[in-house]
Amino acid sequence: MSFETPDELGYLESHEWARREDGTAQVGITDFAQDELGDVVFVELPDVGDELAAQAEFGVVESIKAVSDLYAPVGGEVVAVNEELFNTPELVNDDPYGEGWMLEIEFDDESDFDDLLAADEYVDQTE
Amino acid sequence: MSLRLSPLAAAYEDRAAKLTDFGGWEMPVEFDSITTEHHAVRESLGIFDVSHMSEIEVGGPDATRLMQRLTSNDVTGLSPGDSQYSMITDEEGLIIDDTVVYRLPEGNRAVATDGEDTRYLFVPNAGHDEDMLARWTDHRDEWGLDADVENRTDSYAMFALQGPDAPATLADISEGDVRDLSKFEAEYMTVSGVTALVSRTGYTGEDGYEILAPWDAAETVWSAFDCQPCGLGARDTLRIEAGFLLSGQDFDYETDPRDPYEAGVGFSVKLDTEFVGRDALERVYEEGPDQRFVGLRLIDRGVPRHGYDVTTPGGEQIGTVTSGTMSPTLSEPIGLGYVDSEYAEVGTTVRVEIRGQSKKARIEPTNLLDEHR
Numbered sequence: 155m156s157f158e159t160p161d162e163l164g165y166l167e168s169h170e171w172a173r174r175e176d177g178t179a180q181v182g183i184t185d186f187a188q189d190e191l192g193d194v195v196f197v198e199l200p201d202v203g204d205e206l207a208a209q210a211e212f213g214v215v216e217s218i219k220a221v222s223d224l225y226a227p228v229g230g231e232v233v234a235v236n237e238e239l240f241n242t243p244e245l246v247n248d249d250p251y252g253e254g255w256m257l258e259i260e261f262d263d264e265s266d267f268d269d270l271l272a273a274d275e276y277v278d279q280t281e
Numbered sequence: 282m283s284l285r286l287s288p289l290a291a292a293y294e295d296r297a298a299k300l301t302d303f304g305g306w307e308m309p310v311e312f313d314s315i316t317t318e319h320h321a322v323r324e325s326l327g328i329f330d331v332s333h334m335s336e337i338e339v340g341g342p343d344a345t346r347l348m349q350r351l352t353s354n355d356v357t358g359l360s361p362g363d364s365q366y367s368m369i370t371d372e373e374g375l376i377i378d379d380t381v382v383y384r385l386p387e388g389n390r391a392v393a394t395d396g397e398d399t400r401y402l403f404v405p406n407a408g409h410d411e412d413m414l415a416r417w418t419d420h421r422d423e424w425g426l427d428a429d430v431e432n433r434t435d436s437y438a439m440f441a442l443q444g445p446d447a448p449a450t451l452a453d454i455s456e457g458d459v460r461d462l463s464k465f466e467a468e469y470m471t472v473s474g475v476t477a478l479v480s481r482t483g484y485t486g487e488d489g490y491e492i493l494a495p496w497d498a499a500e501t502v503w504s505a506f507d508c509q510p511c512g513l514g515a516r517d518t519l520r521i522e523a524g525f526l527l528s529g530q531d532f533d534y535e536t537d538p539r540d541p542y543e544a545g546v547g548f549s550v551k552l553d554t555e556f557v558g559r560d561a562l563e564r565v566y567e568e569g570p571d572q573r574f575v576g577l578r579l580i581d582r583g584v585p586r587h588g589y590d591v592t593t594p595g596g597e598q599i600g601t602v603t604s605g606t607m608s609p610t611l612s613e614p615i616g617l618g619y620v621d622s623e624y625a626e627v628g629t630t631v632r633v634e635i636r637g638q639s640k641k642a643r644i645e646p647t648n649l650l651d652e653h654r
Contacts, residue, residue: 192299192311192314192315192514193314193315193316195584195606195607196582196583196584196607196614198582198583198636214636216584216607218315218316218514218518218606218607218609219310219311219315219514219517221584221586240582
């Protein structure tokens with residue numbers, strides 16, 4: 155089975171992705187991760203204004219069969235959370251890189267992006 | 282130790298089903314998605330491969346005596362073709378396993394036997410076959426009974442055909458009218474040309490059948506049904522909604538032993554019969570259990586899971602969640618677990634501790650489907 159892993163994103167081994175935008179990073183979980191989890195039924199996210207350290211736990215995603223911690227690819231302040239996921243968590247399955255996004259972080263240090271895996275490196279470690 | 286494989290293992294590889302280790306067996310957990318499979322069973326039809334379940338057969342002149350003394354229900358009430366839910370308990374009345382006991386119908390048996398009249402088959406949970414075989418043969422020898430006990434786990438494939446469309450669908454491909462079977466009644470029938478034991482039982486809260494077929498004919502029977510294949514994931518969400526116990530999860534003889542009264546299955550205990558654990562259970566029956574098995578519905582956001590604490594609103598621990606999920610039918614987080622008997626009344630407000638946060642929850646009936654319908 156093949157999964158979508160966009161080239162322009164950075165990845166953590168723990169299956170989160172970060173999309174660098176102007177001063178912020180959008181964060182979610184990968185297509186591979188949503189498939190492994192199965193039907194996502196619950197997402198717990200931090201509040202806007204919370205400070206996260208890079209690689210720190212920021213929340214939880216639960217499918218019917220599993221509970222999985224979420225880790226921040228980059229450090230900074232949470233400036234937006236996807237509240238749609240509270241009522242329609244299945245967006246994480248349907249569109250993991252789009253409507254299934256979880257957070258926007260105003261990053262403190264752009265060198266955090268250097269520590270992320272490139273798409274091909276991420277794919278290698280899922281195989 | 283290598284995992285035991287279902288007779289359909291090769292088919293699962295072709296279909297890219299997700300597999301899991303369950304009771305020492307490699308079984309499908311999910312074919313398409315747990316939610317899709319769950320809804321298929323509630324709304325129309327699904328089929329499960331449950332060949333991981335154990336099968337033990339007991340025959341011979343003292344078969345009835347041996348079954349009666351090792352199970353909590355009354356096997357003398359079974360006519361040929363009847364079955365009953367029963368507990369296997371220890372001297373202290375604690376559940377070692379739960380099981381369905383069949384008194385096998387007479388006639389053309391699915392797996393050849395020497396054909397005597399009173400013969401039983403019981404179905405312990407996955408991975409318990411060797412232990413139950415030993416328990417039965419040890420007690421037989423200790424009590425000097427004349428009975429043969431055989432582990433038939435690798436002789437039978439087992440399928441569960443579940444959902445409101447089960448009777449019509451099975452009637453189409455079987456000889457003998459499956460619609461005439463009452464609940465817990467079993468008969469030998471030809472299913473797609475294969476002689477199988479068909480019983481009107483299940484573990485989903487829906488109408489349906491369980492089919493015991495010879496191992497070698499598994500593929501023929503399975504492929505005769507053109508309906509949603511379902512894995513153990515949906516089997517779990519379906520049985521949680523219906524409030525059915527899962528061995529190893531809602532009771533565990535090694536780590537969380539429970540007696541039948543606290544586990545809410547006192548109906549399967551017949552104190553007017555002689556069985557191992559009877560005297561201890563009579564005391565529990567008279568005094569009432571300290572804890573009771575209940576349903577839970579979370580009012581706050583979150584999902585109750587096995588092992589989470591149940592507390593009072595004041596924070597005093599009063600019990601434990603043993604099973605939980607986001608209910609696909611109710612679209613609400615639900616669970617099963619034990620609470621101190623004084624808090625077991627439906628409607629009581631409690632808390633479930635989830636990752637350090639107290640989430641508001643309500644005590645519910647164990648079967649949440651009745652109320653929904």
